[in-house]
Amino acid sequence: MDFSLSEEQRAITRTVRAFVERExxxxxxxxxxxxxxxVVTSPGLTKDEKLLLQKKAxxxxxxxxxxxxxxxxxxxxxxxxxxxxxxxxxxxxSFTFGGEASPMLYRCNEQQRPxxxxxxxxxxxxxxxxxxxPGGGSDVRAMRTTAVRDGDDFVLNGEKMWISRALESxxxxxxxxxxxxxxxxxxxxxxxxxxxxxxQHIPTMGAEQKVATMHFEDVRVPAANVLEGVNQGFDQxxxxxxxxxxxxxxxxxxxxxxxxxxxxTAWASQREVFGKKLADYSxxxxxxxxxxxxxxxxxxxxLQGAWKASAGLDYRHESYVAKVHTARLANRVADxxxxxxxxxxxxxxxxxxxxxxxxxxxxxxEGSDEVxxxxxxxxxxxxNVRLGAVTD
Numbered sequence: 142m143d144f145s146l147s148e149e150q151r152a153i154t155r156t157v158r159a160f161v162e163r164e165x166x167x168x169x170x171x172x173x174x175x176x177x178x179x180v181v182t183s184p185g186l187t188k189d190e191k192l193l194l195q196k197k198a199x200x201x202x203x204x205x206x207x208x209x210x211x212x213x214x215x216x217x218x219x220x221x222x223x224x225x226x227x228x229x230x231x232x233x234x235s236f237t238f239g240g241e242a243s244p245m246l247y248r249c250n251e252q253q254r255p256x257x258x259x260x261x262x263x264x265x266x267x268x269x270x271x272x273x274x275p276g277g278g279s280d281v282r283a284m285r286t287t288a289v290r291d292g293d294d295f296v297l298n299g300e301k302m303w304i305s306r307a308l309e310s311x312x313x314x315x316x317x318x319x320x321x322x323x324x325x326x327x328x329x330x331x332x333x334x335x336x337x338x339x340x341q342h343i344p345t346m347g348a349e350q351k352v353a354t355m356h357f358e359d360v361r362v363p364a365a366n367v368l369e370g371v372n373q374g375f376d377q378x379x380x381x382x383x384x385x386x387x388x389x390x391x392x393x394x395x396x397x398x399x400x401x402x403x404x405x406t407a408w409a410s411q412r413e414v415f416g417k418k419l420a421d422y423s424x425x426x427x428x429x430x431x432x433x434x435x436x437x438x439x440x441x442x443x444l445q446g447a448w449k450a451s452a453g454l455d456y457r458h459e460s461y462v463a464k465v466h467t468a469r470l471a472n473r474v475a476d477x478x479x480x481x482x483x484x485x486x487x488x489x490x491x492x493x494x495x496x497x498x499x500x501x502x503x504x505x506x507e508g509s510d511e512v513x514x515x516x517x518x519x520x521x522x523x524x525n526v527r528l529g530a531v532t533d
Contacts, residue, residue: 142532144444150221156201157228164194165232169492172234177489183499185235185349188309192264195239205240208262209247214240219384219450223392223443230396233492233499235349239264245314245329245381248369257312257331269310271301271355272378279512281316281327281378286357288317288328294361295319295330297338301355303506307340308353315357316374326372330362337361347498382508387450387460390507391443394467397496398436398474404493405429405478425481432474439467445531458526461513468503468510475500 146154168186175184186194198204207222208214217225229236242261246268249258260266277283286299297317307313312333319328332338337360340353369377406429409419419425446459475497479486486493504510520526 142445142448144441144448146224150224153217153221154224154228156203157225158231160198160201160203161228161231164197165234165236168234169232173489173492173495176495182345183347183349183495188267191236192239194236195264198238199240203238205262206238207244208240208242212240212258212262214262219388220444220447223388223447226389226392227396227399227440227443230393231400233349233397233496243268243270243314243381244384245270245368245377248377249331250369252365253331253368260311266311267306267309269304269306269313270378270381271304271307271313271315273301273303275300275302275354279508281375284316284318284327286315286317288319288330288362289321290319290364291361293364295328295364295367297330297332297357297360297362299357301357303343303352304340304355305350305352307355308342308351310334313338313355314368315355316378317357319371322371324372327374327378328371329368329374329377331366331368332357332360332362346501347495348502349499383457383460384450386464386507387443387446387456390503391439391446391460391463391467394471394500394503395436395440395443397500398432398439398467398471401471401474401478401493401496402429402432402436404491405432405474405481408482419481428477428481432470432477435466435470435473439463439470442466458517458520461508461516461520464508465510465513465517468500471496471500472504 168190172184172186176182205212205214206217206225208216210216240262242258246258246261257266257268261268272281274284274286276285286297286301288295288297297315299317301307301315304313312331315330315332316327317330319326322328337358339356341356343352343354345352368374406420409425409429412419442459442463446456446463449456449459475493479493479497482491482493485491488494521528
């Protein structure tokens, strides 16, 4: 196992870090001020602001990171995508480069691409993914929303919950049960907003991406809008879940923890209390040292899983492990860095209190800690993995 970066990976990492520091960091103060002046607790970039930044990024070659080459993308491997997301995680601003789409959309057929995939790649349309329901968040198999065939259409009925971007999306990738189709199963559908689904905002303590409930009452969807195939939805969404947990969520959490610890070490090196710098007090010095150890472990866990994915190996167990560790670490770092900064950390002038609020949900969504721990335990007890193995 060799984690040495290629020259291309080093160049990409340097370019992304420079972009984040030059173009995204300056927006943080503005977004913090917006949060103080409005009822929106964690405001993000507007659509126009995001498109402007994506254009600047594209001018530096940062476009289509995960998109297939036939669509003009870079089609970078999971390991390199993970490195990029670690850099993007160094700001609380939720930002993705242009030319990006959910991996699910890359499975659109030739007839679906012009209406769904290509508009998303070019920033012309927004989409959301509707999986979780009131009676089953992480338990996908408990899904109750149904899609029943009626002539050339499927009729959707049910409710989704905790759906990010549902309020502003032009269409949704909706997963529903298709009980009358053969053995039955779960199927993905491309569902335009104007087909009749509605969304209602759910106020939360933080997180830039607003969440909502989605309601489907006799929503007719053309059979041509089935994504990839009837009853193929479960495999589609689980592939997306594993990728998202590891390459994106865990990677960005590593970046967030790194940035907050940088702020903490800088503050401890200059802040004096009772005639001594905070760094000279062993309690704070040891706390920062322990978090440095955990940060290294988080980075290695995430990169090791990404390495397995890039090598075509099974990385599902690694996605569980990395997600639990990085989510807990990022939350602990946010809490301790606020404590280290004292009143300044609690004030909205610094990004720490916002990170504190926004990061809390990470231990719940994309598979809660408990769901991931249950999967880890199940693999151990069934002998699916070797205890502590990182090279198998």
